[in-house]
Amino acid sequence: MKRIPTLLASLLLAVGLASTDSAAADERAPIHFGAIGWESGALTTEILRLIVEHGYGYPTDTLPGSTVSMEVALARNDLQVIAEEWAGRSPAWIKAEQAGQVFALGDTVKNADEGWWVPAYVIKGDPTRNLPPLAPDLRSVDDLKRYPQVFRDPEAPEKGRFLNSPSGWTSETVNSQKLKAYGLDTLYNNFRSGSGAALDAEVGSAIRRGQPVLFYYWSPTPLMGRYDLVRLEEPPFDATAWATLTDAKHPDPKGCRSLPAKLSIGVSAPFRTQYPDLVTVFEKVDLPIDRLNKTLAHMSETRQPARDAAMAFLRDNRAVWKAWLPTEAAAKVEAAL
Amino acid sequence: MSAGFPEPLQFSFAEWVNHGVDWLVLHHGDQLRSLSDHLLQLLVSLENLLRLLPWWLVLTLVGLLAWHASGSLVRALVLSALLALIGMLGLWDKLLQTLALVLVSTGLCVLIGVPLGIVLATRPLARRLVLPVLDVMQTLPAFVYLIPVLMLFGLGKVPAVFATLVYALPPLVRLTELGLAQIDPSLLQAAHGLGANRWQRLRRIALPLALPSIMAGLNQSVMMALSMVVVASMIGARGLGEDVLAGIQTLNVGQGVEAGLAIVALAMVIDRISQAYGRPGR
Numbered sequence: 001m002k003r004i005p006t007l008l009a010s011l012l013l014a015v016g017l018a019s020t021d022s023a024a025a026d027e028r029a030p031i032h033f034g035a036i037g038w039e040s041g042a043l044t045t046e047i048l049r050l051i052v053e054h055g056y057g058y059p060t061d062t063l064p065g066s067t068v069s070m071e072v073a074l075a076r077n078d079l080q081v082i083a084e085e086w087a088g089r090s091p092a093w094i095k096a097e098q099a100g101q102v103f104a105l106g107d108t109v110k111n112a113d114e115g116w117w118v119p120a121y122v123i124k125g126d127p128t129r130n131l132p133p134l135a136p137d138l139r140s141v142d143d144l145k146r147y148p149q150v151f152r153d154p155e156a157p158e159k160g161r162f163l164n165s166p167s168g169w170t171s172e173t174v175n176s177q178k179l180k181a182y183g184l185d186t187l188y189n190n191f192r193s194g195s196g197a198a199l200d201a202e203v204g205s206a207i208r209r210g211q212p213v214l215f216y217y218w219s220p221t222p223l224m225g226r227y228d229l230v231r232l233e234e235p236p237f238d239a240t241a242w243a244t245l246t247d248a249k250h251p252d253p254k255g256c257r258s259l260p261a262k263l264s265i266g267v268s269a270p271f272r273t274q275y276p277d278l279v280t281v282f283e284k285v286d287l288p289i290d291r292l293n294k295t296l297a298h299m300s301e302t303r304q305p306a307r308d309a310a311m312a313f314l315r316d317n318r319a320v321w322k323a324w325l326p327t328e329a330a331a332k333v334e335a336a337l
Numbered sequence: 338m339s340a341g342f343p344e345p346l347q348f349s350f351a352e353w354v355n356h357g358v359d360w361l362v363l364h365h366g367d368q369l370r371s372l373s374d375h376l377l378q379l380l381v382s383l384e385n386l387l388r389l390l391p392w393w394l395v396l397t398l399v400g401l402l403a404w405h406a407s408g409s410l411v412r413a414l415v416l417s418a419l420l421a422l423i424g425m426l427g428l429w430d431k432l433l434q435t436l437a438l439v440l441v442s443t444g445l446c447v448l449i450g451v452p453l454g455i456v457l458a459t460r461p462l463a464r465r466l467v468l469p470v471l472d473v474m475q476t477l478p479a480f481v482y483l484i485p486v487l488m489l490f491g492l493g494k495v496p497a498v499f500a501t502l503v504y505a506l507p508p509l510v511r512l513t514e515l516g517l518a519q520i521d522p523s524l525l526q527a528a529h530g531l532g533a534n535r536w537q538r539l540r541r542i543a544l545p546l547a548l549p550s551i552m553a554g555l556n557q558s559v560m561m562a563l564s565m566v567v568v569a570s571m572i573g574a575r576g577l578g579e580d581v582l583a584g585i586q587t588l589n590v591g592q593g594v595e596a597g598l599a600i601v602a603l604a605m606v607i608d609r610i611s612q613a614y615g616r617p618g619r
Contacts, residue, residue, distance in 0.1 A: 068588075091588065154374050155381055155493060163492075166571075167579050168586025191492070194573040194582070197484055198492055202573075205488035208359070209366045303355065 034070040034082040035062035040220040041084035046310030054336035055329035075101040077268040085266030104264035105282040112261040114218035120228040122212045140233035141182045148187040151214045160188040163215035167192045177245040181255035225297030284324040358485045373490040384437040406613035419602040435576035442501040446558045454513025471507040497569035501562045508557035516550025552615035563604040
């Protein structure tokens with residue numbers, strides 16, 4: 001019986017020794033990126049890693065985690081970079097930013113957007129698939145009042161179904177308030193989709209079957225690049241109206257477009273002091289949203305690994321990333337492509 | 338491809354599965370949707386029926402049922418009080434939605450599980466074939482089959498019932514089979530000798546003797562069905578799970594605990610009543 005603990009102990013020792021050996025082999029510890037699960041985050045992560053590895057020769061790797069756990073890890077410098085950070089949206093991030101533990105660099109995707117969408121065939125029809133235009137005059141959220149029957153909810157057939165984001169997301173509160181503000185809450189069922197995967201699956205399935213569907217979504221995402229979707233017009237953004245939308249308990253909300261999203265690169269405080277060269281690059285990163293959506297669509301359609309998609313993006317959009325880098329680093333990345 | 342294993346021997350069938358699911362959605366999606374609409378009607382009408390009843394009537398009915406089942410007034414009062422507590426937490430409507438979901442799924446579980454258990458107990462070949470399937474049902478991560486099911490049957494209650502069924506059915510089948518297999522064969526032979534036919538032997542001898550085991554299986558099914566409520570809410574089925582999920586996602590631990598305890602309370606109510614009905618010699 002005594003033999004097993006001894007065996008285990010020696011095994012542990014061996015593993016320990018082996019790991020210190022390999023750590024000694026790399027003179028520089030790799031830069032840890034958060035392994036973001038959603039497509040745009042995964043692609044941005046790989047684009048940045050390729051630039052850091054080839055342009056500057058720093059080793060990198062990725063560690064998986066949920067959004068909140070990655071933000072907490074960044075604050076403790078267990079991670080050094082989160083390539084797509086919707087800064088200022090989560091309490092964990094705000095706390096760490098106030099404590100000076102994390103920094104949001106740059107404005108990586110301009111015109112990142114969220115809103116209410118319908119597939120274009122609902123408005124224009126699609127002769128190739130024999131789909132009639134079910135809601136030919138649908139332009140803005142106000143027009144939805146005329147078409148609840150188009151988006152019929154099978155659970156409550158007298159109403160339409162608005163596919164909201166999962167409960168617990170900030171956008172869920174905003175959308176619920178918007179339904180009230182636009183006078184649609186009596187005509188449409190506020191259907192929370194439960195999880196991001198469920199929302200994707202339902203929208204994807206409806207579009208493939210050519211069925212009408214009204215849903216909340218955001219960009220940059222593969223869905224935006226992959227299908228012809230129409231965003232319903234809303235009144236322009238207005239700060240006071242926005243405050244009534246984000247407050248779930250506000251009795252009389254006013255509708256307006258959502259606050260434009262700001263996507264940044266999140267870095268830890270030690271990273272910021274240790275790699276000033278990379279910080280300058282990260283601050284300049286600017287991914288054009290149309291090309292990003294197209295790359296994401298191709299990546300999800302062909303189920304391409306994010307690293308290959310990032311390589312293809314760098315190859316096809318040289319002008320885009322060369323603007324961020326000093327000539328010398330740009331030449332090194334160019335050579336590696 | 339991953340290192341450490343010879344590359345020529347590696348393969349992936351992910352593409353086939355993807356194509357298969359796409360093909361199903363494209364060609365049979367609409368038919369399956371209309372099928373699922375029928376099941377949905379059943380669920381929604383049960384839910385609406387429950388909603389029509391005033392709260393005090395539901396509590397009284399549960400109390401009466403518990404009293405009738407167990408004969409104990411204290412137990413009846415405690416169980417109604419548990420439900421009333423959920424109402425006081427402001428979760429009454431969600432409770433009814435969850436109750437409808439759990440009732441339909443456990444009902445289906447009994448309809449499928451008990452006969453399947455009987456078949457397994459009498460047919461060794463079926464037993465050998467079905468037991469591995471039950472293992473798969475219990476261990477395959479729910480999201481693996483949920484997302485395709487959702488694409489085919491639509492978001493919401495129907496895939497939720499499906500997922501609950503997949504997860505909660507195995508214990509009932511296994512314990513029904515076990516209960517029947519453990520009956521002393523001489524009893525059945527004696528009944529045979531007295532001229533009882535197959536059905537009579539099953540109905541009068543085997544099932545009553547196996548009842549404690551079957552009821553233990555039902556208990557497990559109910560518990561597992563309720564534990565699936567949170568997963569069900571991740572695919573758009575409303576109810577108590579929705580609050581648990583929202584509580585977790587917004588770090589609102591208190592809200593999560595309230596809804597979580599409501600699920601526990603509901604589980605206890607359903608279990609105590611059904612177990613009291615299943616007790617032998619009642």
